[in-house]
Amino acid sequence: MSVKFIHFSDSHLGASDSITITHSAREQREKDKYTALKLIVDRIIKEKPDFVIHTGDFFHRASPGNAPLVSAIEQLGRLNTAKIPLYMIAGNHDFPKVTTQQPIHQIFKHLKNIKIFFDEAYSVVDLGNCTLHALPHINSKETFNKELEKITTEGRKSPNILMMHLSMPIAASEEIELGGGVFPAEKLELLGKFDYVALGHWHKFLHLKQYGNVFYSGAPDKMNLSEINHTKGFISVEIEDSGKVNAQFVPLNTREIIEITITDCDKKNEGYILKEISDALKEHEIKDSVIVINLKDLSKASYYATRVEEIEKITAGCLDLRLTRATRADEFFDDDGEVKPIDSLFEDLRRAFSDDELYLRFFDLTNKLLEEIETERAQNVD
Incomplete structure (x- = not known):
């Protein structure tokens, strides 16, 4: 039997x-x-x-x-x-x-x-x-x-x-x-x-x-x-x-989680990046899905060239949108020990400032501080 x-x-x-x-x-x-x-x-x-x-x-x-x-x-x-x-x-x-x-x-x-x-x-x-x-x-x-x-x-x-x-x-x-x-x-x-x-x-x-x-x-x-x-x-x-x-x-028919990664973003304008995201989403059901979008290889100049509100228009109806931005090299460690792109820090800071000029000043000062920390860390290792 x-x-x-x-x-x-x-x-x-x-x-x-x-x-x-x-x-x-x-x-x-x-x-x-x-x-x-x-x-x-x-x-x-x-x-x-x-x-x-x-x-x-x-x-x-x-x-x-x-x-x-x-x-x-x-x-x-x-x-x-x-x-x-x-x-x-x-x-x-x-x-x-x-x-x-x-x-x-x-x-x-x-x-x-x-x-x-x-x-x-x-x-x-x-x-x-x-x-x-x-x-x-x-x-x-x-x-x-x-x-x-x-x-x-x-x-x-x-x-x-x-x-x-x-x-x-x-x-x-x-x-x-x-x-x-x-x-x-x-x-x-x-x-x-x-x-x-x-x-x-x-x-x-x-x-x-x-x-x-x-x-x-x-x-x-x-x-x-x-x-x-x-x-x-x-x-x-x-x-x-x-x-x-x-x-x-x-x-099992579980909730769809969609991950889209766009590379070489420093060589593309906002319109091109948005089109790549839109094209990738055509293969999926957006409604009630969880969407993760990774913008990689950004330069400091192009860091915020692609606006969050434009991405939100494309992904309207999703349960949750997670957007990460990464430059070609810079990373930092967060409090729980996980490696995170430094751009995640700047993205959080950007949301805290309504004045662009004030944010840019803070951006420059933060960059300088991080460079000093990195220099001091290297000296301590030596």
Whole structure:
């Protein structure tokens, strides 16, 4: 008898994103996470799989607010009522870092068809037609390594399915998620003994074919700029009697996030730049989308040649517009340690001045100050 299940992960209920700027847009992006969960639950109830697995970070924080809790209770309640079992492991985001704080997952204990592993231990569950192996997030590296040693398929009924929330010891483009532990490189051969390995923590859908049927389902919605080009969704899996695994990625219809980059802006006038932006947007639905426009290679003379109000006319109807400007070389570090173009600083300053002449004087003084800081920094290094 074949086994059918759905694998999804990293719902991050309660999170917004690091893409949008306005408060209203950030509120809407948080709601988008709840919408994504509902869409997945709708599909689950329609397909009626044998069970569902979620591989961690269901919540964005270990102490979620009211809105994510309400969304979670509503949607998991629907699965429970439909008598579709859900097996979930805790992730690094939604599991507390201190022992004095109780895991939020306990609130679902009363739901008969919802089982969440949050005890920082390896568990094995016989589901009748398959065996489920669960390794939730573990804070202690020592305990993590100890529990990893227990993972085995020996003496277990096939097919064997393994759930983990961690990174793999390989370079993966755009994946910079930290804090979830790393699977040991010397144990990668173990993964091939499982019929399906369900992973969480990385937000991009990935099939790590070199290790077998090893999959990251990815997050159901976009979280930051590095995920703009990711297609989001979940995985529908069938393991046939023969052992053949059919894993199909199912895309979700999430909010469109559009990124447009215009280069060599110092060689183009405002009209030409606006036309490039307009042409690029013809391929997209502007209404209710999030738009990121990057103007690169600007000179100081052309820095504000392209007016924000003109770009806003082209992007009218979008949920949020994020505009960045970058010169060919200058950068500075902001307070949280991230590299930002220095033009972002000047853009913020520009908005604070209504008098152009006063702004230009301030612009020159700020440039001189930054040059002095850079000179002093270089001298200190020497």
